[in-house]
Amino acid sequence: MRRLPALGTALLLSLGLFAPAAQAATGTPAAPTEKPTSSATPAAVGKPTAPRxxxxxxxxxxPEDARPLASDPRAKATAPTAGSSVGAAPAAQSLTAACDVSAFTGKSGAALVQQVKSAGLDCVNTLFQLTGNDAKGAFNEAQMVTVANALRDTAATYPGDNSTSVGQLVLFLRAGYYVQWYHKDAVGPYGDSLKAAVRGALDAFYAAPRTRDISDANGATLAEAVTLIDSAQENARYTGVVKRLLNDYTGSWPAQMTTAVANTETVIERGFDLPEFVSALQADPTFATTVQSFVTRNSGLIDGGDVVTKVGIQLGNLVANDALRAQGRPILKDLINRYPLVGRTGPLTMNLLWFTEKKDAGNCSFYGTCDVPAKLVPLVLPxxxxxxxxxxxxxxxxxxxxxxxxxxxxxxxxxxxxxxxxxxxxxxxxxxxxxxxxxxxxxxxxxxxxxxxxxxxxxxxxxxxxxxxxxxxxxxxxxxxxxxxxxxxxxxxxxxxxxxxxxxxxxxxxxxxxxxxxxxxxxxxxxxxxxxxxxxxxxxxxxxxxxxxxxxxxxxxxxxxxxxxxxxxxxxxxxxxxxxxxxxxxxxxxxxxxxxxxxxxxxxxxxxxxxxxxxxxxxxxxxxxxxxxADNCGSLPTTEQPKAPLCTAADTRQYDKDCRRDGVAATTGNYSYSYLNLPAGVKQLTVTTSGGTGNADLYYNGGSWATTGSYLAKSTAGGNGETLTITNPPAGYVFFSLYAQQGFGGVTVTTSYN
Missing domain, CATH: 3.40.30.160 (Collagenase ColT, N-terminal domain)
Structure with a gap:
């Protein structure tokens, strides 16, 4: 597409039309009889207006990239997280006889609890797919309260692994919140009874001493329980749990424990949509500094797609919130200026920068980021x-x-x-x-x-x-x-x-x-x-x-x-x-x-x-x-340009409008010098070279002989396919030359102007 009103003022990059002049070669020829009266000068480069x-x-x-992009406008998820990291993803499973839906929908009370606990995690994971009467039968509020109370009772003696089926109870509750979100009409509303029951369950689980075990066995269940915090929208109540995990984490933790820490990202990100979460952070500024410390303490682990980057980026939401902006500004300022804008820390710093510019606009002086666009150009585009x-x-x-x-x-x-x-x-x-x-x-x-x-x-x-x-x-x-x-x-x-x-x-x-x-x-x-x-x-x-x-x-x-x-x-x-x-x-x-x-x-x-x-x-x-x-659309234009007629001037260096010279040659390090005598009012002059052997570079110098040390424009691609287009050249003599980077011969040179 061509152009549209600007989204913002683009950075002015110096165009650099004219490369630094190299040392001139010796042996330049005598000028034509009539000396040129003026020479071309580079056009002034001014400050542009906002681009269309x-x-x-x-x-x-x-391809999809696992690294985060706050600058990529994707809708923030509002529904509870689907599926489980400990069971197969629901899309990959079907409800089979081995996981009978009626075994969940047709039971209640202790029988339901026993059914959930005895089922495999992969079986419970398939329940995220339930709809209609099955969804209601499994996940109406009474059923959810029953399972939440069972989790409360079982969690009291949580052994640090899933031997007591705590994982199945957590996953069932997660599935219920997910299905009810999308099928409220079928499942029915969730109210204070479930809220109280889930709080009791989560309180009991996180109070259990073995939830602090640093092991994959604990991590597998803990990861699901962290996600359940968000599914139940209890983000504000368990900020202390998030702080505990972030404070304790080290890079030596096993994979499932790291997953548990990674799942705090969802609790934090979506917590900012809940007024009670914002109020909790207002009352406890150490939550934000805990996340900041988590980042700085584990900065050696940052590689762009890591847990530190993903959790750290959520600090940007502080400045997106009016009530928390003052709290977040010094933290973001510190992190943006602490870590490089490119390399492994780029996804963190650039995403935090996005928040400061999009959600706290006009304060680049405070953050020390007003010159970031200029800094990035040589760093990103060397x-x-x-x-x-x-x-x-x-x-x-x-x-x-x-x-x-x-x-x-x-x-x-x-x-x-x-x-x-x-x-x-x-x-x-x-x-x-x-x-x-x-x-x-x-x-x-x-x-x-x-x-x-x-x-x-x-x-x-x-x-x-x-x-x-x-x-x-x-x-x-x-x-x-x-x-x-x-x-x-x-x-x-x-x-x-x-x-x-x-x-x-x-x-x-x-x-x-x-x-x-x-x-x-x-x-x-x-x-x-x-x-x-x-x-x-x-x-x-x-x-x-x-x-x-x-x-x-x-x-x-x-x-x-x-x-x-x-x-x-x-x-x-x-x-x-x-x-x-x-x-x-x-x-x-x-x-x-x-x-x-x-x-x-x-x-x-x-x-x-x-x-x-x-x-x-x-x-x-x-x-x-x-x-x-039927693939008979007619003939397309070809890339072969019709040859211009041969130039007729006796001086083989002289070219005219729409003419060519064949067989142009020079030995390595030497030139083939040429010129035209342009009438007034020429809007555009084009010089092209093609064919032959060797490597000829094309130079143009307006009103004086063109060399590698004296030129206004050049085309120096490999081989002999060079083109220069000069806009509004001066009237009178203008000069161009072919310089032999490698001895060349048999080259065709064509000039045209209008």
């Missing part, structure tokens, strides 16, 4: 690579080959795009001369850091920021991540789709996003991005072809597509089909439409689509869809 942003789709293949004057990559981790391949992919896409839209240069007042591509290592790192670094929503597959293109120094930026699920293949998710948005915004769509959205343009904006991306990469668009066979939409209906009235299938699959049909079947109409888009004549464009064209093409579009469904 819009997310791109998240891949369904994006790779800083300039493809050419128009394209820069900031990445978390990319090899030299991956950088070169990405640069080549994007640079070569320019010519492909321009052949499709047949533009005459950038639209008026568009200063987005360069794009910055930000590539995080995977979706998790994108989610963990991009929200803070660029002030964007991250529950998506990436974000394109166009900003205000009329502002000098505005930075267009695509914030992306590697498609980690495709490894070992390297791919930046949505790369070519988003680069098309950059090009489309610069060469086809006048003004900013709000201007372009005054009438429906999404069929074109997203359809073109899909069309160029799939065509350029030579990838068959299976999903779109499958949709063509359904014939869901008329072409005239697709002209009305907006982000608000359409789902992703209509926006992307059907946008692609509409754009492909129009480009192939009615190119003159596309030319007329783009003329209006480029002038900002949105109403004129709308009249063309809905009145001049209207429904005239609907029948033909329907016919074309049927053919397309």
């Amino acid at each position: 942003t819009i997310p791109v789709p998240k891949s369904p293949d994006t 790779v800083d690579h300039t493809c050419n004057a128009n394209l820069r990559i900031r990445a978390q981790e990319m090899t030299a080959q991956q950088l070169a391949d990405t640069c080549t992919s994007l640079v070569n896409q320019d010519a492909f795009f321009h052949r499709i839209v047949k533009d005459g240069g950038p639209v008026a007042n568009d200063n987005n001369t360069a794009l910055e591509v930000v590539a995080f290592d995977d979706y998790y790192n994108y989610s963990l850091y991009a929200w803070e670094m660029y002030k964007i929503d991250v529950d998506n597959g990436g974000m394109y920021e166009e900003g205000d293109p009329s502002k000098a120094g505005n930075q267009a930026r695509f914030i992306a991540h590697e498609a980690s699920w495709l490894r070992p293949q390297f791919q930046i998710w949505n790369l070519n789709h988003e680069y098309t948005h950059y090009l489309d915004g610069r060469y086809d769509m006048y003004g900013d996003f709000e201007a372009g959205m005054t009438t429906p343009t999404i069929w074109w904006v997203e359809g073109l991005a899909e069309y160029v991306s799939y065509s350029y990469r030579g990838e068959h668009y299976d999903a779109a072809v499958a949709q063509a066979g359904k014939g869901t939409y008329a072409l005239s209906t697709l002209f009305d597509t907006t982000y608000d009235n359409a789902d992703s299938t209509r926006i992307y699959n059907w946008g692609y089909l509409a754009v492909r049909y129009m480009l192939q079947s009615h190119p003159d109409d596309v030319t007329a439409l783009l003329a209006k888009y480029r002038a900002g004549d949105w109403n004129g464009a709308r009249t063309l689509l809905k009145t001049t064209i209207g429904t005239r093409y609907d029948a033909d579009f329907a016919t074309w869809l049927k053919a397309c469904a």
Whole structure:
């Protein structure tokens, strides 16, 4: 997607269009007879306005990550926790004859207690699935009170293991709360009788000395009993139990005991939704400092997905609560500044930072975090690579080959795009001369850091920021991540789709996003991005072809597509089909439409689509869809660019508009020098190299000879596939050269301008 009103002010990154000049080589040639009168200078880079942003789709293949992401807006669970860590998960079990439901629903009193105690934990675990009359028979309040009282009596002599079936009683109560939450009408209400009984049961259990045993045998039952605290919404009553577990914990505890500690996360997190829990923390500030101490004392165990991180993050809820904010501020300040923002402690510090910014906004000075975005850029994105004057990559981790391949992919896409839209240069007042591509290592790192670094929503597959293109120094930026699920293949998710948005915004769509959205343009904006991306990469668009066979939409209906009235299938699959049909079947109409888009004549464009064209093409579009469904959609554009005619000037160094020279060569360390004499008013000059052997790098220097030590722009990818696009070059002589990183020969050099 192309752009949308800002979610926040993005961090300004210095563009760095012009790399530090290297030492100049010797032996520069004499200038042409007519000396250039001026030289190009880098454009000033000013402070941008808040960017217009819009997310791109998240891949369904994006892997889940066990590490926490407060910045990923997921609804906090309100229902009691399902299933058990000591029995098989309910989804994996079926109610079989070996676990007869009637054995629980048809008994009460002592018989019910005996049935629960004698059943296996895996059998009791299946009761989380009960519905209807079975749910009522097993879990009505009277049944729950009976089992809670039995737990009270049995817990008094708890031996530190499950030999007295305390685990089954706890798990039955957990299942009851879970089922009643979802099936209140069937089960009936729970009232004061059950509350009193459960409190008596939990009081007795936690008073038993053997609940302090540091063993897996105790931990298995203790873990379930900790979860029962939250299921019964007794979070406030048992803050002391949570404190005890956190105070006693060490990294040497066995796995089941660690699970018991981990389950306190749910008690704490969901406790903040209960007024009595908040009141308990107000009355006892040591609860918060106990959690803080738990984190600092066990910080050596932090690896991102550990119990310390997950429990520690819950401290953020202190500043999300008006009554506890003053209590929480110094604690969060300490932890955020104590531990690094990246590495193993990153999930903890970044999540706590999220709370300070989202729930205690405007206080970065107190927390000492106002400069965090600037700090994060070099820490998270150490790779800083300039493809050419128009394209820069900031990445978390990319090899030299991956950088070169990405640069080549994007640079070569320019010519492909321009052949499709047949533009005459950038639209008026568009200063987005360069794009910055930000590539995080995977979706998790994108989610963990991009929200803070660029002030964007991250529950998506990436974000394109166009900003205000009329502002000098505005930075267009695509914030992306590697498609980690495709490894070992390297791919930046949505790369070519988003680069098309950059090009489309610069060469086809006048003004900013709000201007372009005054009438429906999404069929074109997203359809073109899909069309160029799939065509350029030579990838068959299976999903779109499958949709063509359904014939869901008329072409005239697709002209009305907006982000608000359409789902992703209509926006992307059907946008692609509409754009492909129009480009192939009615190119003159596309030319007329783009003329209006480029002038900002949105109403004129709308009249063309809905009145001049209207429904005239609907029948033909329907016919074309049927053919397309049979994989006969027509010819796609090729990536091969037609060759320009040979340059005719006698001086082999001189180039002109739309001409080429073949067989260009130079030995290692030397140059092939060239120049053009441009008329006034040139909007865009493009120089490309291709073919041949060796490795030639391309340099441009405006009004003086271009060398590795004196240049305004360069393209230095591996091999000879280089492109430079210079916006608003000066009139008169301008100079470029090919420098031989490795001796080259047989290279074709092409120049064009408009």
